[in-house]
Amino acid sequence: MMTKKESPFKRVLEIVATTIICALSLFVFSTKSLAQNNEEKSEILIVDPIETKPEFKGGIIEFYKFIGKNFKMPAEAGKNRIQGKIYMQFIVEENGSLSEIKILKDLGYGLGEEAKRVLRLSPKWIPGSQQGKAVRVLYSLPITIQAEK
Secondary structure, X not given: OOOOOOOHHHHHHHHXXXXXXXXXXXXXXXXXXXXXXXXXXXXXXXXXOOOEOOEOOOOHHHHHHXXXXXXXXXXXXXXXXOOEEEEEEEEEXXXXXXEEEEEEEOOOOOHHHHHHHHHHHOOOOEOEEEOOEEEOEEEEEEEXXXXXX
């Protein structure tokens, strides 16, 4: 086998095939997702950079103050002195309301459900915009839970 010479045609074919596979892989994995099917609203969400992100009236600091004012620590969580972060996800609608509220990471003890309840109480946000038009935007954020002292 060591004395057998490899065909130059076969070597060129291998290089061309490898180059084509790499180029196709690069193209497939670098294109962005154009749409996401939304079953509840039966419309397509465009996944494109938005010009203006949605914002809570008064800013994110005011939003966290709103959360702190309305969040009621479940008794079991308080008793066990649970602390950490709950990761939430929701859609800020074109009219500023919040919908499709989901818990991405929960600490348990009813903390995620309480965060969901508080988000449902949230006043309307300033919606995100694309080309001057209000659009639905998927928004994710952490909510930090601290044990009472």
